[in-house]
Amino acid sequence: MKIKKTNPIKTIVLIIAIISSVNLSAQTDWERWGKKENPYIKENKFIERDYALKGDNITDLTAKLLIDGYWFFISDLDGDNCPFYPTCSSFFLQSVKKTNIVQGALMFGDRFMRDANVFNRDKRYHSYMKGKLYDPPDNYLIDKKKVREPFVFKNKEAK
Amino acid sequence: MKKIFLLAVIILCGEIFAQDASAPKSLLTQRNVKLFADNLFCQRDFLRSIAEYENYLKYCNDDTVKFKIALSYSYMQKYSEAAAKFKLIDKTSNYYQDAYYEYYKNEFLDGNYEVFKTFFTKDTVTQFSDTGGIKKLSYASLLMQDDKINISEKDFLSAFNSEEQPYAGKFYLEKTNPGYKKPLKAALLSAIVPGLGKIYAGELGDGIFSFTLWGLSEYLAVSNIKHKHWARALIFSGTSALFYFSSIYGSAAQAQIYNAKVDFNFNVDFKSFLSSVNYFLPKEPDFCK
Numbered sequence: 001m002k003i004k005k006t007n008p009i010k011t012i013v014l015i016i017a018i019i020s021s022v023n024l025s026a027q028t029d030w031e032r033w034g035k036k037e038n039p040y041i042k043e044n045k046f047i048e049r050d051y052a053l054k055g056d057n058i059t060d061l062t063a064k065l066l067i068d069g070y071w072f073f074i075s076d077l078d079g080d081n082c083p084f085y086p087t088c089s090s091f092f093l094q095s096v097k098k099t100n101i102v103q104g105a106l107m108f109g110d111r112f113m114r115d116a117n118v119f120n121r122d123k124r125y126h127s128y129m130k131g132k133l134y135d136p137p138d139n140y141l142i143d144k145k146k147v148r149e150p151f152v153f154k155n156k157e158a159k
Numbered sequence: 160m161k162k163i164f165l166l167a168v169i170i171l172c173g174e175i176f177a178q179d180a181s182a183p184k185s186l187l188t189q190r191n192v193k194l195f196a197d198n199l200f201c202q203r204d205f206l207r208s209i210a211e212y213e214n215y216l217k218y219c220n221d222d223t224v225k226f227k228i229a230l231s232y233s234y235m236q237k238y239s240e241a242a243a244k245f246k247l248i249d250k251t252s253n254y255y256q257d258a259y260y261e262y263y264k265n266e267f268l269d270g271n272y273e274v275f276k277t278f279f280t281k282d283t284v285t286q287f288s289d290t291g292g293i294k295k296l297s298y299a300s301l302l303m304q305d306d307k308i309n310i311s312e313k314d315f316l317s318a319f320n321s322e323e324q325p326y327a328g329k330f331y332l333e334k335t336n337p338g339y340k341k342p343l344k345a346a347l348l349s350a351i352v353p354g355l356g357k358i359y360a361g362e363l364g365d366g367i368f369s370f371t372l373w374g375l376s377e378y379l380a381v382s383n384i385k386h387k388h389w390a391r392a393l394i395f396s397g398t399s400a401l402f403y404f405s406s407i408y409g410s411a412a413q414a415q416i417y418n419a420k421v422d423f424n425f426n427v428d429f430k431s432f433l434s435s436v437n438y439f440l441p442k443e444p445d446f447c448k
Contacts (some may be wrong), residue, residue, distance in 0.1 A: 004260075014166060014169070017169075017170055018169055018170065018325065022173045043332060072161060080264055084292060101441065103408075105401065106401075106405045106409075107405075107408070107409075108405075109402060109404070109405025109406075109409075109413075110405040110406070110408055110412065112372075113368055113369045113372050113405060113409065114409070116372055117364045117368040123419040139412070139416055140412040140416075141406075141411070141412070142411050142412050142415050143415065144415045144416070144418045144419035147170045147415065147420075157421065
């Protein structure tokens with residue numbers, strides 16, 4: 001019996017044609033079954049370091065000028081040394097923005113003294129970005145409703 | 160010619176039997192959508208299950224599905240949305256009673272305690288025999304509010320059965336006698352001795368460091384005044400004053416933090432107790448057995 005030789009190129013072309021014909025019209029409607037965007041992602045409301053000289057009033061502007069000067073001439077050269085988030089300078093700035101220059105200065109003075117206490121920090125504060133201790137000015141507005149829960153939760157004693 | 164014909168037949172076969180873009184439409188039967196949504200629901204992928212259930216509801220009016228959507232919101236801790244969805248369950252539905260209980264549970268979890276006001280009257284009558292749970296929940300809501308409790312312990316405990324009364328009594332006492340620290344007292348103590356108010360507010364370390372820093376700057380100020388180094392004296396006097404007044408302010412703030420901690424811990428304990436008794440309500444139907 002005579003076996004007819006087939007051209008391998010023809011065979012390959014034939015196979016490619018078959019496969020591609022299926023692939024071209026295969027199911028493309030992946031989108032429907034894919035993951036959807038989660039609309040419940042919380043916004044990051046924390047204020048990052050911003051050198052822009054802006055403020056709602058003269059005290060805000062003065063405080064900003066002071067802190068910008070400190071950042072530019074001292075902090076940036078000295079490095080990232082403050083163990084807290086926000087840093088003491090940012091804490092001062094945020095305190096002044098949230099209250100006034102006098103209360104802001106008192107809040108800063110209090111923070112400065114707390115900064116000196118190196119004991120039991122990990123039990124009092126939550127760890128934030130890069131291991132910083134989370135200590136927002138909201139906690140020190142003498143209003144227990146504004147105290148942020150994570151700070152308090154960390155203090156909860158095991159029962 | 161034969162080869163071309165054969166090739167054409169093979170390619171056409173591929174075309175005919177291939178799963179093309181229109182094919183999934185045939186899969187999207189109402190039954191399949193519901194099955195898929197049920198699967199997502201049981202996998203606790205509630206966000207996507209809601210989307211699929213909503214699709215399904217475009218074609219069918221199904222109370223079970225509506226209930227599951229509400230339950231999904233509840234499981235996602237979107238309590239206000241859940242309560243709104245539970246409220247939409249029709250009175251003729253088999254799930255109406257469950258939805259009724261779930262509605263109040265979600266309103267409670269959402270902190271909307273106004274809805275429980277009607278349950279404080281002793282003659283409260285609703286369409287369900289088992290309304291004791293909601294009445295208990297309404298009394299429990301009193302402990303979750305910032306206002307002072309206006310009812311006596313006896314009246315409060317009367318809403319609960321003998322097994323629950325010891326717990327309810329404990330939480331009632333904690334709420335009425337929370338053991339707050341007084342910010343004014345903390346501030347006055349720090350005015351007398353800087354840092355003493357912080358110790359009173361529970362921060363011994365902060366109190367000691369406040370006193371030390373103030374004392375150090377005060378010593379440096381006095382020392383520089385004695386030696387007539389006026390510039391340094393001015394700097395350290397200013398620092399000392401800042402530490403002194405900051406200590407007073409910080410003590411008051413620390414007392415409020417302590418109070419917030421008391422409130423928070425109470426809420427955590429009370430909510431975990433309520434969760435353990437399923438908010439005094441019947442358990443929601445389990446659709447994933």
